[in-house]
Amino acid sequence: MNENDTTDRGTSTSLVPASNAGTERLPASLIRGVDQFENPGLPPHVHRAADDDPAAAKRAERQVATMFGLSMLATLVFLVSYFAIPDEATFFFPGIGIAKTQNIVLGLSLGFAIFLIGIGAVHWAKTLMSDEEIVEERHEQASTPEQRAKSVAVVNEGVASTQLNRRPLLKYSLGGALGLFALPLGLQVAGSLGPTNIEELKHTIWDPKDNGGKPIRLMRDPEMTPIRFDEVTSGSVFHVMPETLQKYIDEGKHVLEAKAKAAVILIRLDPDLIKVQKAKDWGVDGVVAYSKICTHVGCAVGLYEQQTHHLLCPCHQSTFDLTEDCAVIFGPAKRPLPQLKITVDDAGYLVAPAGFAEPVGPSFWERAR
Amino acid sequence: MSTINETRPADALRAGDRQADEHASATKPLGGIAGWMDDRLGGAKGVSFLAKKVFPDHWSFMLGEIAMYSMIVCLLTGAFLTFWFVPSASQVVYDGSYVPLQGVTMSDAYRSTLGISFDIRGGLLIRQIHHWAALIFVVSVFVHMARVFFTGAFRKPREINWVFGTILSLLACIEGFAGYSLPDDLLSGTGIRAMNGFIQSAPVIGSYMSYFIFGGAFPGEAIIPRLYSAHVLLIPAILVGLFTAHILLVFLHKHTQFPGPGRTNKNVVGYPLLPVYIAKAGGFFFIVFGVIALISAVVTINPIWAYGPYDPSPITAGSQPDWYMGFADGALRLLPGFLEFETFGFTWSMNIFPGSLVLLPLMWTIIGVYPFVEAWVTGDKREHHLLDRPRNAPTRTAIGIAGISMYVVLFLAAGNDLMAIKLHLSINDITQTLRVLFFVAPPVAFWITKRICLSLQRADRQKVLHGRETGTIWRHADGRFEEIHAPLTPDERWALVQHESHQPLELTAGKDVNGVDSPVARKERLRAKFSNFYFRDRVPPATPSELEAAHHEHDAHAAAPEGGHEAIEPAGASQERETIKADKQPG
Numbered sequence: 001m002n003e004n005d006t007t008d009r010g011t012s013t014s015l016v017p018a019s020n021a022g023t024e025r026l027p028a029s030l031i032r033g034v035d036q037f038e039n040p041g042l043p044p045h046v047h048r049a050a051d052d053d054p055a056a057a058k059r060a061e062r063q064v065a066t067m068f069g070l071s072m073l074a075t076l077v078f079l080v081s082y083f084a085i086p087d088e089a090t091f092f093f094p095g096i097g098i099a100k101t102q103n104i105v106l107g108l109s110l111g112f113a114i115f116l117i118g119i120g121a122v123h124w125a126k127t128l129m130s131d132e133e134i135v136e137e138r139h140e141q142a143s144t145p146e147q148r149a150k151s152v153a154v155v156n157e158g159v160a161s162t163q164l165n166r167r168p169l170l171k172y173s174l175g176g177a178l179g180l181f182a183l184p185l186g187l188q189v190a191g192s193l194g195p196t197n198i199e200e201l202k203h204t205i206w207d208p209k210d211n212g213g214k215p216i217r218l219m220r221d222p223e224m225t226p227i228r229f230d231e232v233t234s235g236s237v238f239h240v241m242p243e244t245l246q247k248y249i250d251e252g253k254h255v256l257e258a259k260a261k262a263a264v265i266l267i268r269l270d271p272d273l274i275k276v277q278k279a280k281d282w283g284v285d286g287v288v289a290y291s292k293i294c295t296h297v298g299c300a301v302g303l304y305e306q307q308t309h310h311l312l313c314p315c316h317q318s319t320f321d322l323t324e325d326c327a328v329i330f331g332p333a334k335r336p337l338p339q340l341k342i343t344v345d346d347a348g349y350l351v352a353p354a355g356f357a358e359p360v361g362p363s364f365w366e367r368a369r
Numbered sequence: 370m371s372t373i374n375e376t377r378p379a380d381a382l383r384a385g386d387r388q389a390d391e392h393a394s395a396t397k398p399l400g401g402i403a404g405w406m407d408d409r410l411g412g413a414k415g416v417s418f419l420a421k422k423v424f425p426d427h428w429s430f431m432l433g434e435i436a437m438y439s440m441i442v443c444l445l446t447g448a449f450l451t452f453w454f455v456p457s458a459s460q461v462v463y464d465g466s467y468v469p470l471q472g473v474t475m476s477d478a479y480r481s482t483l484g485i486s487f488d489i490r491g492g493l494l495i496r497q498i499h500h501w502a503a504l505i506f507v508v509s510v511f512v513h514m515a516r517v518f519f520t521g522a523f524r525k526p527r528e529i530n531w532v533f534g535t536i537l538s539l540l541a542c543i544e545g546f547a548g549y550s551l552p553d554d555l556l557s558g559t560g561i562r563a564m565n566g567f568i569q570s571a572p573v574i575g576s577y578m579s580y581f582i583f584g585g586a587f588p589g590e591a592i593i594p595r596l597y598s599a600h601v602l603l604i605p606a607i608l609v610g611l612f613t614a615h616i617l618l619v620f621l622h623k624h625t626q627f628p629g630p631g632r633t634n635k636n637v638v639g640y641p642l643l644p645v646y647i648a649k650a651g652g653f654f655f656i657v658f659g660v661i662a663l664i665s666a667v668v669t670i671n672p673i674w675a676y677g678p679y680d681p682s683p684i685t686a687g688s689q690p691d692w693y694m695g696f697a698d699g700a701l702r703l704l705p706g707f708l709e710f711e712t713f714g715f716t717w718s719m720n721i722f723p724g725s726l727v728l729l730p731l732m733w734t735i736i737g738v739y740p741f742v743e744a745w746v747t748g749d750k751r752e753h754h755l756l757d758r759p760r761n762a763p764t765r766t767a768i769g770i771a772g773i774s775m776y777v778v779l780f781l782a783a784g785n786d787l788m789a790i791k792l793h794l795s796i797n798d799i800t801q802t803l804r805v806l807f808f809v810a811p812p813v814a815f816w817i818t819k820r821i822c823l824s825l826q827r828a829d830r831q832k833v834l835h836g837r838e839t840g841t842i843w844r845h846a847d848g849r850f851e852e853i854h855a856p857l858t859p860d861e862r863w864a865l866v867q868h869e870s871h872q873p874l875e876l877t878a879g880k881d882v883n884g885v886d887s888p889v890a891r892k893e894r895l896r897a898k899f900s901n902f903y904f905r906d907r908v909p910p911a912t913p914s915e916l917e918a919a920h921h922e923h924d925a926h927a928a929a930p931e932g933g934h935e936a937i938e939p940a941g942a943s944q945e946r947e948t949i950k951a952d953k954q955p956g
Contacts, residue, residue, distance in 0.1 A: 025751075029900060033912070035912040036910075037862065037913055039632075041631050082491065087466070087487075087490065093667070100493070102490065103494050107498075107662055107666020111661075114659035115655065115656060115660060117655040118659055119655075120652070122648065124652075129645050134423050134641050135638050136623065138635050140752065141526040141752060193584060194585050194589075196581070200586055239683070241682070257585075259681045293681070297725075300559075300682055302683065302684040314685065314688045317786055330797050333706050334708075363570060363709060363716045363721070364575055364718075365573055365716055
């Protein structure tokens with residue numbers, strides 16, 4: 001037995017099983033007994049109405065032709081309405097409301113023009129085309145051992161002709177060249193995808209350095225008008241941008257990068273409700289400003305629940321408690337929203353004298369470094 | 370019983386059936402354009418092979434077709450959209466015909482999408498067809514995958530095609546995400562904003578990846594053109610390539626078929642490509658396209674004009690991704706914040722990273738390797754072309770449902786805010802409940818599904834052994850009532866008895882000849898454990914001798930009606946009877 005195996009391997013290679021029998025063998029977990037039902041064979045063919053009755057066949061033909069005809073009609077409707085319906089036309093569509101006439105008519109006519117072709121074709125196939133089933137034999141996917149042996153022989157012959165086995169220098173130098181040639185391409189893409197300035201993630205334009213060292217006024221977003229302290233009535237909410245943003249707007253720069261980190265929400269609540277002394281100190285008489293960028297993945301924390309003094313992020317429902325210095329009380333965020341220290345300047349406007357004390361927005365690897 | 374088979378062997382043809390390779394002799398010589406083509410391409414050989422290709426029929430085989438056709442609709446309408454869409458984040462002031470946004474500064478991408486919706490005649494329709502087709506594409510891909518999984522169509526020789534399909538489904542989701550991010554409206558911009566947060570959550574390289582992908586600081590002007598080239602070129606090229614390979618492999622392997630009279634593992638019974646499948650499948654393309662167009666005509670999808678241009682500061686309540694990204698969004702909502710921690714000043718965002726960057730590759734890897742795991746457990750090296758009825762593979766079906774239940778929990782979590790609002794519930798309660806359900810639902814779903822499968826198998830046995838309930842009640846002369854059971858015809862019976870039923874592998878001796886634990890033996894022990902997990906609970910198909918015995922019982926029944934329904938169980942298989950009895954015990 002052993003001898004047979006070795007001689008076998010000598011003539012072919014290990015890629016080739018001795019026979020195909022292995023693939024047909026039952027797995028160990030299956031026992032095929034004699035006590036089994038046998039396949040009864042194909043059931044008798046049942047004729048359809050259209051097979052036996054010429055009238056039914058004629059009816060089916062007419063039905064199919066009607067669908068194709070209606071399809072042509074729908075196409076015609078599309079062509080006419082494309083030119084006939086003015087862009088601004090609307091009408092009352094029952095169950096939907098005021099709808100754009102053009103979209104509805106073009107869509108329905110196109111839809112029916114296409115749909116009816118399909119229905120017609122399927123109906124044709126089901127009623128008139130032969131419904132006699134055909135039996136096709138399957139064959140094992142694997143090649144026969146002879147075919148396998150032949151392919152291995154052909155490949156071996158080709159490889160032998162390259163002399164790769166006899167000349168290792170060629171093998172290793174080719175391998176090295178093929179292994180390395182993609183590096184320049186990869187480097188070009190990866191290296192040039194974007195300038196990286198990770199430190200920038202920790203910086204916002206609330207930094208007074210951006211304003212010549214002077215405190216930065218809080219401006220309404222998007223009007224960019226300064227906010228007087230006495231305009232912030234109890235319970236009111238302001239969406240705030242720094243005064244420094246105006247420079248970007250004036251210079252016609254792409255402002256969204258700055259806005260994406262600078263967004264602030266300003267809220268006035270009863271000072272006695274604020275339980276954290278630092279939060280009280282960094283605000284003015286219950287007026288507090290916090291970064292509006294969620295510390296989870298960076299959505300704007302835009303929902304303020306006035307009754308509970310909670311700020312809720314609509315993306316993943318992280319909930320921050322304003323009375324607890326915006327600590328996370330629920331949801332997937334870990335860190336509190338960073339507070340922006342504010343005071344009132346001589347003219348009575350709210351200003352931020354110091355910028356944020358920590359990076360705003362979502363976590364990143366180097367955040368705390 | 371044996372007489373049934375004498376009349377006709379399993380795969381014999383009936384009167385009127387045709388052998389696949391026997392077709393009408395050509396009455397007309399090949400000429401004209403077809404002849405000219407064949408002179409140059411020799412395609413006639415292929416045509417006769419293709420035309421007689423047989424496809425088996427079942428409604429569930431249509432699911433993959435829906436995916437294929439909706440993808441074609443996407444390609445077609447997507448090409449249209451590129452004629453008007455401007456993939457640029459440059460800021461412009463809107464002066465189009467949509468009055469509420471006139472004078473607003475926005476990106477060129479958003480402006481051109483508004484243009485498609487309001488100023489290009491029929492543009493809104495094409496945009497809506499594109500979006501609806503994309504949604505239907507992904508859903509049909511998933512449902513098609515479920516069909517393939519639950520019927521065991523992924524078994525040898527189709528494992529490669531299962532892996533191709535797995536990659537296709539992942540690409541479909543990514544392609545969809547890239548696509549709906551392009552208009553640069555407030556909702557999709559918020560999606561990209563969250564994506565930036567996901568990328569940043571990657572340990573060590575997150576911040577750099579973010580700067581690479583966005584070409585600088587978020588959002589920058591690079592992301593829209595980059596997503597555009599991914600959406601219209603890179604991913605579609607891979608999608609179409611893989612899809613072509615997927616279809617070619619279906620041709621090569623010939624389609625699987627459900628078991629039935631005359632259908633064996635060595636044949637394929639169905640209709641020829643020409644004309645029946647050309648008409649049915651070709652017609653079905655028009656049905657899918659037509660239905661998508663009809664939906665797009667009357668149901669608004671993604672009304673970007675209502676959201677406004679992207680700006681990092683404003684936000685809308687109920688911000689949610691398209692449905693296929695819902696489960697990932699849900700995972701992010703369920704992960705509690707305390708998982709984030711710092712070591713040596715470096716931040717590990719384990720409240721984000723597992724749900725964003727790990728979840729998708731992990732989930733798709735598990736799906737992709739499943740066929741190889743099952744093949745290892747069964748040790749089955751044979752080709753399988755007959756599909757399993759899901760009940761006949763109870764453990765596989767239960768695993769599938771457990772996975773789906775996990776997916777559904779995550780998917781529901783993505784709607785926790787909407788559920789809270791619409792159902793007047795506390796969002797915190799909903800989230801906590803779903804957190805618990807994520808761990809509890811899969812095992813419960815597994816157990817319930819497996820029990821249902823085993824019960825259905827037992828019901829099949831009972832039906833085979835005692836016949837179909839007719840609903841006719843007979844009153845006997847002695848006052849007894851009995852429902853008449855009609856015996857099944859051999860054709861009816863075959864579907865209920867044809868399946869193979871694995872038995873758990875015996876534990877092999879764990880030691881080699883010298884009494885030492887061998888690594889091979891350890892591996893085999895693990896396999897035996899898995900095999901036990903898969904096949905421990907087993908309801909074997911009814912056998913002819915059991916049917917014979919059941920007939921005897923019935924005769925005895927008439928004499929002694931107290932026998933009850935104990936006769937369902939096979940007389941011989943006492944071991945199996947015990948399993949069933951154990952199952953019946955409460956708790």
